[in-house]
Amino acid sequence: MPISASFRRAIPAASCSPAVVDKRSRGKRAWKGKPNGMDPLLELLLNAVVAGLLLGAFYAAVAVGIAIAFGMLDIPNLAHPAFVVMGAFAVWLLNDAFGLDPILAGILCLPPFFLLGVLLYQAYYACFESRGDNALQGLAFFFGILFVTEVVLILVIGADYRTVAAPYIGPNWRIGGIDLPLRMLVPALVSLLMIGGLHLLLTRSFIGRAILAVSQDPLALQLMGASPVRTKRLAFGLSIATAAIAGALLIIIQPVEPSIGREFIGRAFAVVVLGGMGSFVGMLMAAMVLGVTESLVATLFSPSWAPAIAFGFLLPTLAIRAGGLMGRKL
Amino acid sequence: MTGDAPLSRPPMGTLAFWCWAAAFTGVVYLAGRWVTNDYVFFAGYIVLQYVLLATAWNILGGYAGYVNFGTAAFFAIGAYISTALNKWLGLPLPVLILAGAAVCGLIGLLMGGLTLKLQGVFFSIATLALAIVTQALITNWEYVGGAAGAYVIRPSRGPLGGSYVEYLFYTMLLLATLAVCIARTVERSAAGYGLAAIRDDEAAAEAAGVPTMKLKVATTVLSGALMGAAGAPLPFFVTYLDPPSAFNLAVAVNTIAMPLVGGTATWIGPVIGAVLLSIVQEAAMVTISSAVNLLLVGLIMIGFITLAPNGIMGLLRGRRR
Numbered sequence: 001m002p003i004s005a006s007f008r009r010a011i012p013a014a015s016c017s018p019a020v021v022d023k024r025s026r027g028k029r030a031w032k033g034k035p036n037g038m039d040p041l042l043e044l045l046l047n048a049v050v051a052g053l054l055l056g057a058f059y060a061a062v063a064v065g066i067a068i069a070f071g072m073l074d075i076p077n078l079a080h081p082a083f084v085v086m087g088a089f090a091v092w093l094l095n096d097a098f099g100l101d102p103i104l105a106g107i108l109c110l111p112p113f114f115l116l117g118v119l120l121y122q123a124y125y126a127c128f129e130s131r132g133d134n135a136l137q138g139l140a141f142f143f144g145i146l147f148v149t150e151v152v153l154i155l156v157i158g159a160d161y162r163t164v165a166a167p168y169i170g171p172n173w174r175i176g177g178i179d180l181p182l183r184m185l186v187p188a189l190v191s192l193l194m195i196g197g198l199h200l201l202l203t204r205s206f207i208g209r210a211i212l213a214v215s216q217d218p219l220a221l222q223l224m225g226a227s228p229v230r231t232k233r234l235a236f237g238l239s240i241a242t243a244a245i246a247g248a249l250l251i252i253i254q255p256v257e258p259s260i261g262r263e264f265i266g267r268a269f270a271v272v273v274l275g276g277m278g279s280f281v282g283m284l285m286a287a288m289v290l291g292v293t294e295s296l297v298a299t300l301f302s303p304s305w306a307p308a309i310a311f312g313f314l315l316p317t318l319a320i321r322a323g324g325l326m327g328r329k330l
Numbered sequence: 331m332t333g334d335a336p337l338s339r340p341p342m343g344t345l346a347f348w349c350w351a352a353a354f355t356g357v358v359y360l361a362g363r364w365v366t367n368d369y370v371f372f373a374g375y376i377v378l379q380y381v382l383l384a385t386a387w388n389i390l391g392g393y394a395g396y397v398n399f400g401t402a403a404f405f406a407i408g409a410y411i412s413t414a415l416n417k418w419l420g421l422p423l424p425v426l427i428l429a430g431a432a433v434c435g436l437i438g439l440l441m442g443g444l445t446l447k448l449q450g451v452f453f454s455i456a457t458l459a460l461a462i463v464t465q466a467l468i469t470n471w472e473y474v475g476g477a478a479g480a481y482v483i484r485p486s487r488g489p490l491g492g493s494y495v496e497y498l499f500y501t502m503l504l505l506a507t508l509a510v511c512i513a514r515t516v517e518r519s520a521a522g523y524g525l526a527a528i529r530d531d532e533a534a535a536e537a538a539g540v541p542t543m544k545l546k547v548a549t550t551v552l553s554g555a556l557m558g559a560a561g562a563p564l565p566f567f568v569t570y571l572d573p574p575s576a577f578n579l580a581v582a583v584n585t586i587a588m589p590l591v592g593g594t595a596t597w598i599g600p601v602i603g604a605v606l607l608s609i610v611q612e613a614a615m616v617t618i619s620s621a622v623n624l625l626l627v628g629l630i631m632i633g634f635i636t637l638a639p640n641g642i643m644g645l646l647r648g649r650r651r
Contacts, residue, residue: 139454304469304470319444
């Protein structure tokens with residue numbers, strides 16, 4: 001089937017130009033030993049799987065903010081993908097104007113995004129959480145933020161696709177018949193680093209444990225003398241800050257235009273729900289499964305089906321096992 | 331229109347309300363026969379389409395508190411079912427509308443049955459994803475044009491005399507009035523009180539013997555069917571239908587913004603919100619750009635959610651819902 005012209009998503013790099021052995025595939029060294037005359041179909045499939053793993057690692061970077069906000073804090077931040085796109089454009093501005101490396105630019109964007117998250121939580125708390133009436137209104141609020149962010153980006157930056165320049169965007173490693181484009185490999189590694197770092201922060205630091213505590217039982221935290229609101233504010237700031245990095249990764253992987261964020265809403269929420277609402281390990285696994293499935297479907301059928309896969313995961317998960325792969329009971 | 335203010339005055343009976351609505355439709359119809367400028371019908375169609383969509387959304391979103399972000403999906407499925415059946419069998423418009431409504435009701439049943447057992451937020455996310463997946467499906471459905479879109483031939487004359495757009499306008503008028511009457515009937519029925527109980531405290535409603543799951547699913551079916559009916563005449567209105575225009579996010583945002591601006595507790599809120607917002611947009615579309623116009627809707631919506639959560643009706647009545 002031809003790649004549909006109006007299908008606006010730049011085809012996940014993964015799906016057309018296969019990629020990499022990242023660190024999870026190291027166990028499969030066997031391939032390295034094989035001669036290059038691999039069966040073409042096998043090579044195609046293997047490339048698709050590896051590309052899917054890289055893509056999945058990137059999805060995890062988008063989803064981790066939602067895992068914190070929605071999985072831990074019960075804040076249904078639908079606007080997260082819009083913030084990721086905003087991060088991508090901030091990185092594009094820095095890259096375009098000062099020639100900064102996209103990942104460095106993403107790191108520079110962390111403090112302003114953290115602040116944005118803190119302010120947004122403050123507004124959310126004042127308007128919804130403190131009134132105790134946050135289901136319908138809160139969802140609609142974030143939906144409005146999503147929409148407004150998108151329109152503002154269109155008005156300010158324009159509806160064109162933007163790209164960044166970095167030394168790792170062109171080159172391609174090839175190991176034993178498997179393509180490893182650096183523009184997929186580098187984001188995947190950065191994403192895993194970021195998630196690992198967040199995991200350490202949450203499990204080892206005092207504030208991280210407070211965040212885990214507030215996700216388990218805000219009342220108990222309050223009884224211990226800590227403020228759930230302050231903790232949630234910090235955690236939400238952290239969750240939005242991850243959007244800056246995810247944005248940098250996004251614009252490294254593919255050209256970005258303002259409304260591209262929508263395509264990640266279903267994916268990111270599917271990953272978080274499937275991964276068990278706030279479990280990082282579950283989320284990573286879910287993201288990899290989604291990435292590989294999308295990549296295989298894109299290779300074997302057509303990339304235009306890819307957006308449907310996330311839904312195919314989400315609906316049965318919600319219907320059958322709402323706790324996700326390794327999650328708490330809802 | 332009268333028939334408002336349910337709490338301060340003795341409420342109007344359901345039958346009386348249906349009669350008033352029928353009379354109102356008749357008056358608009360007669361007035362329409364005098365209008366010669368087709369622009370009035372184009373603009374009026376949009377307003378009525380939004381009255382229908384907002385009312386349909388509010389039956390689930392406002393009464394039961396379950397937010398459906400997938401309006402665009404239901405709307406577009408209605409439009410595409412109608413396109414496909416028109417191409418295949420060339421059926422008349424009322425049949426196409428019924429078919430669109432039936433298919434969307436079925437999708438509502440599936441979605442509701444699968445996701446309504448969980449907290450409302452999961453239903454919302456599933457509907458958001460539904461919009462994306464249906465767009466992928468329709469983009470791959472070559473019979474109705476796939477990604478390239480399809481042209482639909484609009485007859486030059488309507489069956490009632492006058493232009494076809496005039497006919498579409500009356501059809502939409504009838505559908506919108508019907509939806510408002512249904513919404514009001516639901517609101518005042520035992521089911522309506524059950525839905526209000528679900529909105530306020532689902533566990534308590536369940537404990538008090540409200541058949542929550544049945545009510546929620548039935549409401550989702552009704553709401554989805556009305557949205558499908560709203561989409562069915564669309565191909566003839568736009569004459570060219572492609573996935574990006576059918577799945578326009580603006581439809582989803584407007585459909586949510588309108589009830590929230592008007593007030594979600596009663597049938598009149600979505601009507602007020604839809605009329606106000608679509609007139610504002612129609613004016614902004616002509617005078618400013620369409621992007622600014624969307625920004626306006628988004629900001630108005632956020633403003634109302636944060637500052638006036640009960641909408642215009644809440645402000646007017648000065649009471650909490």
